[in-house]
Amino acid sequence: MTTSAQPQAAPTPQAFKSDYKPVWCPGCGDYSVLSSVTKAFALLELQPENIAIVSGIGCSSRIPAYTTCYGFHGVHGRALAAATGLKLARPELTVVAAGGDGDGYSIGGNHFLHACRRNVDMTYVVMDNHVYGMTKGQPSPTTEPDWDSKLSPGGTGMRAFNPLVIALAAGANFIARTFAGDPNTTAALIAEAISAPGFSFVEVLSPCVTFRPEQREWKQMVRPAPVQWTDDPARAARRLMTDDGMNIGVLYKGSRAAYRTHAAKTPKRPAELEEEFRI
């Protein structure tokens, strides 16, 4: 048999997957997000030892354990705080914070605002399923006001939080929305977010098939955003006014320089810190 010419070998996403098997419910969108994150790392030809994934608490926040990267499964709502500290202390690492809508927009909402505002060079991936999955289906900030369940009879009646609007208003430098069921687009968007300078925010619609089984329909509802990304925050804001939450793609790419510490002045060693904070 003759040998045909073949394209060059690609880095493998498998190298970023750990031996721990996810305990997510079969059908959970988070499986696809895990695939997309590992694909994104492979696309960027990163090495696991140069990446740290920092999360809070929730089903989605289990993601660091399923990768071969450095991981920190921290405190509920504090993924961004820990990730910010890590990135400032170890700027050479690729830092990805990840978690759910409850973790990021509810208990961690304040950190979200300030992470956007600070614009530290890291990427935040939120697996938004409009519910608290891990604690059995309570409404989250992104839950529709009329979502009726035993835990919220008749719905909360509260207006849903719009993460893209908040991210834009607070100053995130890269803002995108994607859908877990489209792992290739999601991988490409996460790779682009990691490559973009400053704070990048990627909202992933990731169905919770257990507490929101109707989200299986999302795959028929999402669509590519009808317009290209913009670098003009005012235009991006206008687009969001007519957005129904199902447009997929990059919304905004800013040009704000990433936050930098005054590295020379930053004490790096615990002994130095101890000295500085001695009472």
Place this chain on the structure above:
Amino acid sequence: MSPARKKATTRRAPAKKPLRKTAPARKAPEVQLKVVAATVAAQSGPPIKDVEGLMAYAYALEAEASERYSEFADAMETHNNREVAELFRKLARIENMHAEQILEEMGWTRPPAPPTGGWRWEGLEGPETADHTDLHYLMQPYHALQIALHNEKRAEAFFRDLIRRAPSGKVRTAAKEMADEETEHVRLVEEWLKRTPKPESDWAHDPDPPRWSD
């Protein structure tokens, strides 16, 4: 080498196993294991120039499908649905075998790299790659095979479309061989389904459900 490819090994049906006993009657399950057409990345399909390009796509299609079935098997194993886990594991092995055959037939020593910008599928993923949300922790072998059948049909349609769009006779011949193989796979999965017990209507009933609102 000639674009004509050796016939790939066909699928084997698993030994028949007794179905898990289903629970008492209750309302119809709200979950549908029906696979629907994707809408997001609707593209015009892969731009195939030559037989190597076609076979690189054929490889990616099989490899992606194998990886996904493995993930499904892992998920089912974690949730103690061993029968379906085993079936998905088998499907993963079969798809992997098809991928390996493509490498061998093409004389390639390693998997082809995706083109810049990634594989261009018409839908969200490769036509033989099942969607994560089609799983259910109580699903039965019949459901798994329905997913497999849907995927085989999509793969067949993918290659039939390539026959129509082939830029040369060689590509057309290779695409036809691939399409015919997929037709055979469709037939085999249909046979397999015929031998597999159909789930009862209340298959998704869980007497101890994860949602307390149930």
